[in-house]
Amino acid sequence: MSQIYDRRILRTKKLLREAFTRLLQTKPLEKxxxxxxxxxxxxxxxxxxxxxxDLRDLYTRLEEDLYTTFEEKLERFMKEEGKWYESLLSDSQPNKLSIFLETYHFIAENSDLATLALNTHDDRNIVMRIYKKGKESFLEEFIGKVSPQGLSKLSxxxxxxxxxxxxxxxxxxxxxxxxTPEEMHAITQEFILRTPLPRLE
Structure with a gap:
């Protein structure tokens, strides 16, 4: 009986999520x-x-679920790939920036929630949270390995x-x-690899 009840709850939340994200594509949350x-x-x-x-509660929970899922996916990726950031700074590795491919696949798999990730521009926005966490993780790897000037350049x-x-x-x-995510990965990689790497003292 509890399993049937749980399935009903999941179905209800799925219907609300789908309807909510459809509405967010046409109007802001406040409307x-x-x-x-x-x-x-x-x-x-x-x-x-x-x-x-209320609707803000629904929005916050969906955003938090999306952020948590993406954060867990990135953490698994970083453990599997090891020092993934080295591919960004290396001139010798042919398959760079696979972390972007992971990101494109994640967004494609959660396309109905993509509007949540791009709907606002404040500090609570999921994109900004991932952005800040990524920067902290990236720079932490170089503390003590490069000069303060080099760290500033990396920032x-x-x-x-x-x-x-x-x-x-x-x-x-x-x-x-x-x-496709693969096509977007190739486009992103092409643009980024045209950017000269900073000289680290």
Missing amino acids: ISVKELCDLAGINRSTFYLHYQ YYFEYIASGSVGILASWVQGGMKE
């Missing part, structure tokens, strides 16, 4: 009403309030590369993700 969402999802308002306090280098990469990702999503 969406609970009634509008429930009508589109085909559920009662009372059912919505069994699971969420600017990360900002430059990451900002451009987020822009490419956003354009891909907003354009309907017509290219």
